[in-house]
Amino acid sequence: MTGRALFLDRDGTLIEHIPYLADPKNVKLLPGVRSALIHALDAGFALYLHTNQSGVARGYFTLEDAEACNRRMFELLALPVGFKGVKIAIEGPDVTNGYRKPSPRYINECIARDALDPRLCFMIGDNQSDIEAGHNARITPLALLEGAGAKESPGWLDFLDRHRIPAFSSFPEAVDHALRACEIRF
Numbered sequence: 001m002t003g004r005a006l007f008l009d010r011d012g013t014l015i016e017h018i019p020y021l022a023d024p025k026n027v028k029l030l031p032g033v034r035s036a037l038i039h040a041l042d043a044g045f046a047l048y049l050h051t052n053q054s055g056v057a058r059g060y061f062t063l064e065d066a067e068a069c070n071r072r073m074f075e076l077l078a079l080p081v082g083f084k085g086v087k088i089a090i091e092g093p094d095v096t097n098g099y100r101k102p103s104p105r106y107i108n109e110c111i112a113r114d115a116l117d118p119r120l121c122f123m124i125g126d127n128q129s130d131i132e133a134g135h136n137a138r139i140t141p142l143a144l145l146e147g148a149g150a151k152e153s154p155g156w157l158d159f160l161d162r163h164r165i166p167a168f169s170s171f172p173e174a175v176d177h178a179l180r181a182c183e184i185r186f
């Protein structure tokens with residue numbers, strides 16, 4: 001049961017995608033997210049949040065604003081077990097040696113620190129950078145096709161096809177897939 005984890009994008013995956021979200025009042029959970037995460041926790045998965053927030057580097061809002069939005073999301077989720085890790089990548093797109101996805105740095109650090117089993121770890125997101133981060137960390141990426149991020153990436157479907165990345169129309173379907181994949185593997 002141990003060593004399982006879901007790495008989760010925030011905007012367009014767990015909550016509604018609002019470009020450069022900075023006001024906690026605008027945080028809205030996407031349908032089915034809360035119950036899917038409860039199922040994952042029940043199945044022994046640890047949860048990690050990995051969100052790119054280049055708005056901090058761009059000076060559009062502060063790290064504290066991003067943290068306040070996270071807090072509001074956690075409040076709305078009201079999960080019985082909290083997230084095991086949270087990374088807000090504040091770098092702009094020009095920085096490649098930080099935590100900004102598609103860098104696998106955060107995922108790799110969590111795998112090492114928390115003794116996760118990469119075969120039982122998944123990255124769920126609606127943007128090519130999420131999927132590439134999971135791919136680069138050699139865990140299983142699961143793509144959400146309906147998020148705003150997917151619609152902004154022109155080469156997205158080709159990339160998914162080329163790397164045979166499973167794709168889903170909703171977050172609960174992706175989580176179900178992760179749960180079933182772990183049951184089959186172990």
Ligand SMILES: [Mg+2]
Nearest residue numbers: 009011012149
């Ligand atoms: Mg996203």
